[in-house]
Structures are given as C-alpha cells and as structure tokens.
Amino acid sequence: MQxxxxxxxxxxxxxxxFSHCYGCGRLNEHGLQIKTHWDGDETVTEYTPxxxxxxxxxxxxxxxxxxxxxCHSTGSASLALYRRDGHELGDHEIGDEAGxxxxxxxxxxxxxxxxxxxxxxxxxxxxxxxxxxxxxxxxSELSVAGVVCxxxxxxxxxxxxxxxxxxxx
Numbered sequence: 585m586q587x588x589x590x591x592x593x594x595x596x597x598x599x600x601x602f603s604h605c606y607g608c609g610r611l612n613e614h615g616l617q618i619k620t621h622w623d624g625d626e627t628v629t630e631y632t633p634x635x636x637x638x639x640x641x642x643x644x645x646x647x648x649x650x651x652x653x654x655c656h657s658t659g660s661a662s663l664a665l666y667r668r669d670g671h672e673l674g675d676h677e678i679g680d681e682a683g684x685x686x687x688x689x690x691x692x693x694x695x696x697x698x699x700x701x702x703x704x705x706x707x708x709x710x711x712x713x714x715x716x717x718x719x720x721x722x723x724s725e726l727s728v729a730g731v732v733c734x735x736x737x738x739x740x741x742x743x744x745x746x747x748x749x750x751x752x753x
Contacts, residue, residue, distance in 0.1 A: 595659060598684060607651045608659060616651065618659075620710075625711075627663055628709050629655075629708040631652055633648060633702055633706065642702055642703075644702050649696065650736075653726060653734065654692050657689070657692070661687040662686065663684075685742050687720070687742055688743045690741045691737075693736060694734055694735070695734060696733070698732075700734065701733075704728050706727070707728075708727075709724065709727075710724045713737075718742045719741045722736075723737050
C-alpha cells in the first residue's frame with residue numbers, strides 16, 4: 585500500500601462490493617489503493633508512484649496523474665456527502681447500507697501545469713466546491729515537494745442504482 589498517512593480513509597469504509605476500483609479499491613491487489621481522508625476542511629491523498637508509472641525517465645505518466653485526481657475526487661465527494669448528512673467516518677459499520685455513499689465520476693478536467701517528478705511522494709489536496717443532493721464538485725491540486733504540478737476539477741455523483749445492484753451480484 586502506498587499511503588503514508590495512517591488516519592482513517594474513506595476507502596476503508598466502502599463495502600467490499602465497491603472496493604475493486606483500480607485507483608482506490610482496497611481489494612484490488614494490482615491497483616493503486618489510494619487513501620483519502622479529511623485534513624480540516626480539505627481532503628488529502630498521498631501516493632508514491634511505482635517504477636511502471638514513468639512517462640519518460642524522471643517523470644510521471646499523465647494517465648496516473650488523472651487517475652489519482654479522479655479517485656481522490658470520488659473519495660472526497662463521498663466524504664463531503666457523508667458529512668453533509670451529519671456523519672463522520674466510523675458512524676456506521678463497514679458494509680452498512682446507510683454508510684458512506686459511493687460516488688462515480690460524471691466529469692473530470694485535468695490541467696497539467698508542470699512535469700511531475702517521479703520517485704517522490706505525490707500529495708493531492710481537494711477542496712469541496714459544491715455539495716448537492718446527489719452530486720459534489722471537487723477542485724484538486726496535485727503537488728510534489730510543495731510544487732503544484734496539476735489541477736483538476738471533477739463532478740461526482742452518487743453511483744447509479746444499476747451500478748450498485750450489479751456490484752452486489
């Protein structure tokens with residue numbers, strides 16, 4: 585696992601049926617297994633790229649950057665929607681139907697500002713811009729050693745019933 589912060593992450597509260605995502609699924613042994621948690625009013629994810637995440641020697645592949653922002657944003661939206669409803673992580677048992685909402689991406693925009701150096705920890709910080717009944721908008725900044733390398737904006741929605749039902753079978 586690549587997480588360096590040991591506080592409770594939202595991905596640890598997703599039911600098993602919804603924990604297989606390549607980016608954030610704790611049950612996907614080949615995935616990134618990112619962890620997102622609150623840090624005050626922001627969300628944070630830390631990840632150290634693996635050797636296969638190269639674009640060219642010394643720099644991270646842009647697809648990884650988009651994946652990190654995407655999955656950080658879905659986790660951030662889940663946290664925001666859960667908090668909006670008056671809950672914090674640990675209020676419900678893992679797997680409880682009333683627990684943490686599982687979100688999916690409706691829209692993702694990534695701006696690559698600088699090449700992202702490989703071999704150093706990446707930090708993604710999210711700011712909750714909007715929280716609606718079934719959606720959230722998250723702005724994220726991806727940085728290495730304090731230098732912002734990419735920014736993202738994502739619109740996330742609660743996973744549609746068809747996805748939720750399919751995952752249970």
